[in-house]
Amino acid sequence: MYAQLVKTAGTGVKTREEMSDDERNFQDRVDRDEKIEPKDWMPDDYRATLIRQIGQHAHSEIVGQLPEGNWITRAPTLERKAILLAKVQDEAGHGLYLYCAAETLGVTRDELTEELLSGRMKYSSIFNYPTLNWADIGAVGWLVDGAAIMNQVPLQRTSYGPYSRAMIRICKEESFHQRQGYDIMMKMAQGSDAQRKMAQDALNRFWYPSLMMFGPSDKDSVHSAQSLAWKIKIDTNDELRQRFVDQTVPQAKYLGLTIPDEHLKWNEERGAHDFSEPDWTEFFNVIKGKGPCNVDRMEARVAAWEDGAWVRDGLLAHARKTSAARTAAE
Amino acid sequence: MADNDALFEFLLRLGDNSLILGHRVSEWCGHSPVLEEDIALANTALDLIGQTQMWLGLAGEVEGKGRTADDLAFLRDAWDFRNVLLCELPNGDFGQTLMRQFLYDAWSQIMLGHLTQSTDARVAEIAAKAAKEVAYHVERSGDTVIGLGDGTEESHARMQAALDYLWPYVGEMFDGDAVDAAMTKAGIAPDPASLREDYDALVRDVLRKATLTVPTDVFHHKGGRTGYMHTEHLGHLLTQMQWLQRAYPGATW
Numbered sequence: 407m408y409a410q411l412v413k414t415a416g417t418g419v420k421t422r423e424e425m426s427d428d429e430r431n432f433q434d435r436v437d438r439d440e441k442i443e444p445k446d447w448m449p450d451d452y453r454a455t456l457i458r459q460i461g462q463h464a465h466s467e468i469v470g471q472l473p474e475g476n477w478i479t480r481a482p483t484l485e486r487k488a489i490l491l492a493k494v495q496d497e498a499g500h501g502l503y504l505y506c507a508a509e510t511l512g513v514t515r516d517e518l519t520e521e522l523l524s525g526r527m528k529y530s531s532i533f534n535y536p537t538l539n540w541a542d543i544g545a546v547g548w549l550v551d552g553a554a555i556m557n558q559v560p561l562q563r564t565s566y567g568p569y570s571r572a573m574i575r576i577c578k579e580e581s582f583h584q585r586q587g588y589d590i591m592m593k594m595a596q597g598s599d600a601q602r603k604m605a606q607d608a609l610n611r612f613w614y615p616s617l618m619m620f621g622p623s624d625k626d627s628v629h630s631a632q633s634l635a636w637k638i639k640i641d642t643n644d645e646l647r648q649r650f651v652d653q654t655v656p657q658a659k660y661l662g663l664t665i666p667d668e669h670l671k672w673n674e675e676r677g678a679h680d681f682s683e684p685d686w687t688e689f690f691n692v693i694k695g696k697g698p699c700n701v702d703r704m705e706a707r708v709a710a711w712e713d714g715a716w717v718r719d720g721l722l723a724h725a726r727k728t729s730a731a732r733t734a735a736e
Numbered sequence: 737m738a739d740n741d742a743l744f745e746f747l748l749r750l751g752d753n754s755l756i757l758g759h760r761v762s763e764w765c766g767h768s769p770v771l772e773e774d775i776a777l778a779n780t781a782l783d784l785i786g787q788t789q790m791w792l793g794l795a796g797e798v799e800g801k802g803r804t805a806d807d808l809a810f811l812r813d814a815w816d817f818r819n820v821l822l823c824e825l826p827n828g829d830f831g832q833t834l835m836r837q838f839l840y841d842a843w844s845q846i847m848l849g850h851l852t853q854s855t856d857a858r859v860a861e862i863a864a865k866a867a868k869e870v871a872y873h874v875e876r877s878g879d880t881v882i883g884l885g886d887g888t889e890e891s892h893a894r895m896q897a898a899l900d901y902l903w904p905y906v907g908e909m910f911d912g913d914a915v916d917a918a919m920t921k922a923g924i925a926p927d928p929a930s931l932r933e934d935y936d937a938l939v940r941d942v943l944r945k946a947t948l949t950v951p952t953d954v955f956h957h958k959g960g961r962t963g964y965m966h967t968e969h970l971g972h973l974l975t976q977m978q979w980l981q982r983a984y985p986g987a988t989w
Contacts, residue, residue, distance in 0.1 A: 475767075479759065479977060480976055480979055482980040484755075484785055484788060484792075484809055485789070485806075487762070488782055491762055491765065491782045492782055494766065495765075495774075495779060495782065498766075498774045498775045498778065499775060501771060502771055502775070540989070593989055597987055597988060598984065598987050706766070710767045711769075713829070714769020716890045717769040717773075717830050717884065719887070719888050719891065720890070721880075721883045721884065721891075725883070
């Protein structure tokens with residue numbers, strides 16, 4: 407989910423007859439739910455697609471620090487400040503595991519960073535929305551992490567071993583974050599009039615961007631079939647979105663908040679909620695760099711990288727001197 | 737000065753140091769030069785905020801007026817803060833942040849070592865917990881100061897500039913007054929001046945390895961730990977940190 411619109415490499419799903427022997431063996435292993443490990447043979451397109459997907463996921467964790475980091479210095483109590491710091495620290499840690507998982511596919515963290523900073527690789531559209539009041543920190547945990555979990559829980563079963571293992575660790579922390587987010591929402595919803603107003607305002611602004619996190623509708627998602635066959639995508643975008651809505655509606659009700667969708671209603675026949683589609687024009691604009699915060703987010707990441715160049719160079723130079731001195735002493 | 741008032745004041749000094757420095761470090765979140773440093777800075781800030789909760793929590797208890805750690809952190813004005821000036825100075829570049837951290841960590845480690853022997857069991861208990869965290873902080877900040885001081889020409893120049901800027905704020909940590917005299921007399925805490933020898937040994941060793949030159953001027957700024965005169969920076973930090981509590985008084989978060 408932190409990966410959207412990942413373009414699957416290749417020409418689409420091949421029939422068994424079209425596959426080479428290696429490809430057939432590979433697909434058989436995937437079908438038997440065996441994990442593919444870094445040294446195993448894999449199709450080039452599988453490798454390329456995974457690099458895109460894991461890279462985009464890692465970038466999302468890193469850029470995702472910014473909207474929440476925006477409130478660390480204004481957190482209202484010492485405990486809230488500590489919880490938020492720990493959460494943002496976890497996200498940096500997730501970025502680290504994911505970059506490591508991507509490195510097993512033969513791409514370095516620095517190469518992926520270059521791709522992000524030059525705009526060739528994307529991160530989740532959600533992080534291009536601003537956090538404007540304290541309830542937004544609750545909404546990010548509740549809705550954004552909630553949507554992330556929807557997608558990441560199935561990805562624990564993904565075919566690529568290092569990615570699957572990273573997901574298992576990440577999911578444990580994400581579900582904790584979601585509970586913390588909901589806890590903030592509870593405090594706000596049960597608080598003063600001003601706090602309830604903040605909570606509703608946060609839900610109003612984050613609802614549709616959260617639905618967009620799952621990516622465009624299946625009918626418009628041309629790349630899914632191959633990724634599903636390779637088990638680097640487990641469920642379709644619409645299945646996940648539906649599951650998210652069905653889970654979230656009663657939670658919003660419990661909070662006494664109103665989901666900003668007049669068409670939202672329970673459909674007895676389907677056993678699921680009917681709901682309005684997000685504005686996909688807005689989504690594609692955000693993806694193209696025209697979201698409320700795209701420019702600021704990228705500027706912050708570029709500044710961190712460029713301003714930090716002397717630090718990385720300095721530490722590297724020292725490490726070389728130390729290892730040269732050690733070699734000379736031996 | 738009544739012993740209880742002195743103890744309250746002393747605890748504010750400890751709690752405000754970790755609160756204000758922790759806040760400063762937390763400003764880095766998401767903006768560090770390397771991912772590992774982002775994680776390490778957030779971790780340091782987190783430890784410092786945790787120490788704040790313990791020191792200010794005890795301060796409120798000792799004061800006996802029902803104020804919580806949050807009340808003390810979010811509802812006092814600048815003149816009531818008792819942190820040393822070093823902690824409130826701006827982050828500057830990454831080098832200045834890490835130099836400030838090292839100069840503080842070195843003092844903190846030595847101070848906490850003494851406080852674990854405090855005659856006040858509550859103080860000794862908090863110190864023992866904090867000392868474990870600070871042992872790691874000083875190792876990391878010291879290593880980073882060495883790595884950057886003895887790195888490239890540019891990193892060396894930046895670290896020397898950071899040291900030159902921060903050094904005049906080091907002396908305040910060793911100043912003493914009636915509060916310290918009361919603490920020393922009661923066996924709660926050491927005389928601040930008595931920590932200087934160990935501090936100089938530790939700090940000069942690291943700075944020598946970092947190929948940096950310790951300024952020779954012995955002048956130092958003061959006014960933070962007594963609250964007499966903070967820097968202009970503290971007020972801005974508080975406007976941000978205290979905003980929600982001030983704008984929505986009495987709300988539960």
